[in-house]
Every structure is written in structure tokens, then in C-alpha cells.
Amino acid sequence: MxxxxxxxxxxxxxxxxxxxxxxxxxxxxxxxxxxxxxxxxxxxxxxxxxNSIALSLLNKKSKTIGVIMPSILNPFFVKTFSGIEQVANEKGYNVIAIVSHGKLDKEISSIIVLENGLIDGLLISLSEEAEAKQHFSHLEEFIDNAGPIVMFDRVSDSVNTDKVIVDDFNCAYKATEHLIKTGCKHISVVSTLDNVGIIKLRIDGYLKALVDYNLPINRKIINLIKPGYDFETELKTMLDYQEVDAIIGLEEFSAVESMMIAQDRGYIVPDDISIISFTSSDFFKYTKPSITCINQHSVFMGKTAAEILISKIEQPLGTETVFETKTIKTTLIERKSTKPLVNNY
Amino acid sequence: MxxxxxxxxxxxxxxxxxxxxxxxxxxxxxxxxxxxxxxxxxxxxxxxxxNSIALSLLNKKSKTIGVIMPSILNPFFVKTFSGIEQVANEKGYNVIAIVSHGKLDKEISSIIVLENGLIDGLLISLSEEAEAKQHFSHLEEFIDNAGPIVMFDRVSDSVNTDKVIVDDFNCAYKATEHLIKTGCKHISVVSTLDNVGIIKLRIDGYLKALVDYNLPINRKIINLIKPGYDFETELKTMLDYQEVDAIIGLEEFSAVESMMIAQDRGYIVPDDISIISFTSSDFFKYTKPSITCINQHSVFMGKTAAEILISKIEQPLGTETVFETKTIKTTLIERKSTKPLVNNY
DNA sequence: CTGAAAGCGCTTACAG
DNA sequence: CTGAAAGCGCTTACAG
Structure with missing residues (x-):
């Protein structure tokens, strides 16, 4: 050199x-x-x-944005990130990727690092811990001192900024409704996440559908498996002691793992038990049966979030800032893990 | 703000x-x-x-590294990236992620952007096009002007720098050997990649195993499906006109898709046809049958690459630079898509 | 104990 | 047509 x-x-x-x-x-x-x-x-x-560092110092613009996600080994976030990377690069921005692993202190320390001129704006999906503790002052500090933030997927109403979300309530409603319309009556919800706003919304949507269709609510089959608890044990216990003819997995793992466990116990999918997964994975095509899922259009979500952020970064000083919350539409992808819709419904 | x-x-x-x-x-x-x-x-x-930009200018160190990968929607690269991100963050480095989408000009333009003080070092897995055209001057320019490079997975012998690779030759040899030992005689290799060094190495390892075990070589079942060709058509044609009792998929997609197609045609896996996949995915547990695969320990690969890079960045000026090529060991994960090993082999 | 100066690499308004 | 000066935000060796 x-x-x-x-x-x-x-x-x-x-x-x-x-x-x-x-x-x-x-x-x-x-x-x-x-x-x-x-x-x-x-x-x-x-x-x-x-030298781009010298130019950054001069222009007080680094032409880079930051992305903080709870995980990168989760297909949903990978796809979102992919969308972000695409539009950022098109518009001439670099992107610094940081994984919070769900930890608040990691989130805070990362933001502190990024806050000092390194990035022009930040995209963030909140860590579980930040949501659980309702701790958001680090975000407000960033906005005050460093630049705009766009939150995506795991957002908080307490932070006044742009947001891109999935319509979790309706999405869960749709999934539940689909199961009801295909003849299911004892629909379980399984998740390995808790304390996260989107999970609450999904459960609310699920409950609303049950109420609308006059189905009884059984809290014992709303199975939020906390970290430290064994998924398999929890699920088997539920299957042993509760009547269940459908499972909505709130993330990929819960759906596919539930299906495996049910099949191992001799259940036929979808005849005995139907499965729907939130978040769509290419692999759901390859399981037996293939898994019906909700496509959240995560690449598109990433693109949208990045576009909003960059437009905020580049808007002339003094522009009146109006914050928007954009909702990404979801689609139900019907496959073989649910029964066909009865026509005469 | x-x-x-x-x-x-x-x-x-x-x-x-x-x-x-x-x-x-x-x-x-x-x-x-x-x-x-x-x-x-x-x-x-x-x-x-x-202000970290001011400090970067002063110290001529930005405490950030760059990562250029051909794809981020490929589990292998996601895991590698995850490993990179982990050690980078532990050591106080930010990481800028760039996806080349296999394109040489994207790779070059990204490097030019990163070259001017933005990053202290670069991790790169070559784009298909760079390998095909044997174009590496942009890498040499980076090394000359900006800092150390560590190449991972898709590397080139022509560039004199540190490398972290998988032992593709032996890995393919092992996979082929495993199939032979379980009684397969007409082993096909399927890949959607071509013109990439690692694919050549894998095929060489495969051929060597056939030779060592005195099996005939049938070039018609070495199926490198070029972009633009339809995977399904190609595979069906092969199954129709060639004798095949095993398929080695050189990446996840090829393996899982081949299995689907074979099953759709009535083949029983593994009785009629065995399947092995390069690259391990968590989802291989969930297919029916579950898929035997080669675990390339990609997270570990990412960690190793990042560690080498950072040590090179931080080594005192004037240290004699010795380049090393580290080979990550692979493991065969035996599942249900291959027949059990016969004991008396 | 405090500060002026030089410098990292660049740009731009202003003189000449 | 060319250059000196000021400045982006910081640090450090050197004077006082």
C-alpha cells in the first residue's frame, strides 16, 4: 500500500x-x-x-445510511435488507448494517457510534428489548442530532418519525378468516416472540376474526413460547391437552417446526390440522405439504423504507416535515397445508 | 435536527x-x-x-470495513455476512455491505467508492463476471491504494492476498464417495452456476472420486444449467434420457428443486435417487425426506475472514506481509435423502 | 496550566 | 487565469 x-x-x-x-x-x-x-x-x-472522508467533513454529508435490525439470520430481515441495499445503491448511498440481536444496549451503542457524522440517516427495526422496556430516547437523540430515522416493521408509536409497516392486524385477521372458511374451529397461534408490538397486533387481528365468526376463544392455544422454553415440549403439551385443528405460526420457524411436530405425532396436514405461516419463505414450496403463508413483500418494504429515508435526507433545509406511516399490503399465498376453500361459503 | x-x-x-x-x-x-x-x-x-469523520480524516483510519458479495438472498452469503458482522462489531468496526449481483461493473464501481478513505479494508467474494473475465485489476488497485483485502469463498489465485476458502475439491470428493458407498453408480451433478472457480473444483473432486472407485464418467449428467435456461426442462430431459441414481446439487436451489422434480416424476428418494446438497440450510431438516448436505460452516468462514482482515489492518506499519490461505473444514450432515452406509464397505 | 500553530484533504468565495 | 485564506472538526507537538 x-x-x-x-x-x-x-x-x-x-x-x-x-x-x-x-x-x-x-x-x-x-x-x-x-x-x-x-x-x-x-x-x-x-x-x-x-478523499471521501474529507468531502464528508466539508459537506457534512457522508452519503451513507445505517440499518439496524434485530437479526440477519431471519429471511424476513434479509429480504428487507436486500431491498434497502438496492435503492441505497441506486441513489449513491452506502449502507452500514448492524445487527442488534434483540439487545437494547447493542442498539444504543450502535446508534452512538453512527450518530457522529458517520451516517446521514437511519433505518431501524426495533430490538425486542427496546420494545419491552419502551426505551426510545436513543432514537430521539439521533433524530435531534444526526438526521432522519425511518422505522420499519417493528416500530413504536412513541417515536415521532416515518414508519413502514405491515398491516399485522388485518393480515392476521385474513389468515384466521381463511382457516375458518376452510372449516377450522380450534385455531392456535404459535410464536417464539413476545413483547413485540407486531405480535400483539397479530393476536388482536386473530381474536377479532374469531369474534366476528362467533368462534369461542381459548387462551390456552395462544402459545407464545418465551426464550428458554423448549418449543417442542410446549407444542406437544398443547397438542396433548387442547383441541387444535389449525396453527398459525407467527414466524417461519414456528410454522414449519409446528408442522413437523404435528406430523411426527401422526396428524395429517391439512386434514387433521392446517398450517399457515406469517412471513413467506421460498422454502415453503418444498415442504410436504407446501406451506400456505402470508407474503409480507419484505423486499418492497425495504425499498420503500429506504426511499422515504433518502428523500428525507435530501429534502431542502426548512422543508416542513410531515411524518407518514406507510402500510405494505400483504397477500395470502395458498398452498397445500390448508384445506381448499369451500365454494358455497 | x-x-x-x-x-x-x-x-x-x-x-x-x-x-x-x-x-x-x-x-x-x-x-x-x-x-x-x-x-x-x-x-x-x-x-x-x-465527530468521527473528523477523526477519520486525522487518523486516516475509518474503523469500517467493506464487504462485497455476489448475493445476499443466498443463505450461504447471509451466514458468512453474519459471521463478519459479529467479529467486526466486537472489534469496533462498522461494516458497509455491498451486493454485486454477480456483475463486474457493480463490483468495480463499488470498490472505487470505497477506495477513498471510506474503509480500512475489504472482504470480497468475487462476482461471476469477474471470474469469467478474469478481471482483477480493481482489486490490485484497492490493495495498492486503500488497504488489505481478504477474499472468501469465490477467490482467485491471480490476486496475491489472504483468502478463506472451503476445500471444494475434497468436499465434492467426500460427497461423491458417500453416494458411491451407499450404492449409487450414476451420480449426476447439477448447478445453476458456471464459470466460477469453486464449481470447477467441485467437479474435479467429483470426477476424482469416480475414477478412484472405477466408475464410468458420463459427461451428460454433469448438468451446469446456464442462466436463461429453464431448470425444470433441463432436469427432466436429463432424467428422461440418462440413467441417474443420485444428484449432487452444487447449491441449495439445485438440490431442493431437483428433489422436487424427481419426486413429481415418481422417483422415491432415496431408494430410486439420492440427493446431496452443497451448502447447508436449516430448512433441509424440514423437507421430506430431509436433505443430506455439506455443512460449509459459513458463519465460521465469515468470522475467520473478518479476523484476518482486521489483524492485517491493525498490524504495525512495516510488518512483513505474509499472505495465507485458510481452508475451512466441511462436514457431511447425513439425513434421509441418501441411503444409509452399508456397514461392510 | 493554557493556547497558537500546523495539519488531515478538500472546496469556495474573494483578491489580484 | 491563479492563489491565499478560511473553514469542515478534530489532535498534538511545541511555546509561553
């Missing part, structure tokens, strides 16, 4: 000032054609590239 | 110099306890944080 070439170097070799070199490279009309030519040629030959 | 507080602001409020404030905040012994105290208190109260 040799020394990177700078304006100073070029200035010295031609015995001109740094300012002249700077202008020459920008093809300024202030500079004579002769000097422009020789400087540009030399710069090209030596692969001169302006 | 208000104005971020700087040393200048603090200096002005206490009528001292910027230098004094800087030293006071570093708790320098040069400064009187009284001034240190009031300055520190004020800074804390107003949430002062040194």
Missing part, C-alpha cells in the same frame, strides 16, 4: 496551488485549458480520487 | 481554546482539575460526541 495521491501532490508536481488543481479537476472555466489538460491527464494517469 | 455541539462551541462558552477543551475531555493531566471538571460536565450535559 503506497501513499494515496492527493491534491497536494499534484499541486507540487506542477508548481501550482491546491486550489488550482481542485478547480482544474472540476473542469472549472476559471482555469486555462492548458493547465486543466495537463492536470487532468496527470490525475487520470495516477488514478487520483478525491 | 439541531446543530451538533462541537469543541468550538464548548470553547466559546468557557472562553478557552479548542485545544484546551480537547485535552480536558481526554482528561489530560496538562489541564487544571477545575477546568476539566466544568468542561466535562458541560460536555456530558450537552451530549458532546467527537
Amino acid at each position: 503506497k501513499q494515496r495521491i492527493t491534491l497536494k501532490h499534484i499541486a507540487k508536481t506542477f508548481n501550482v496551488s491546491i486550489a488550482t488543481v481542485s478547480k482544474a479537476l472540476k473542469d472549472s472555466h476559471e482555469i486555462s485549458v492548458a493547465t486543466k489538460l495537463k492536470i487532468q491527464e496527470y490525475a487520470k494517469l495516477h488514478n487520483y480520487r478525491p | 439541531k446543530q451538533r455541539i462541537t469543541l468550538k462551541h464548548i470553547a466559546k462558552t468557557f472562553n478557552v481554546s479548542i485545544a484546551t477543551v480537547s485535552k480536558a475531555l481526554k482528561d489530560s493531566h496538562e489541564i487544571s482539575v477545575a477546568t476539566k471538571l466544568k468542561i466535562q460536565e458541560y460536555a456530558k450535559l450537552h451530549n458532546y460526541r467527537p
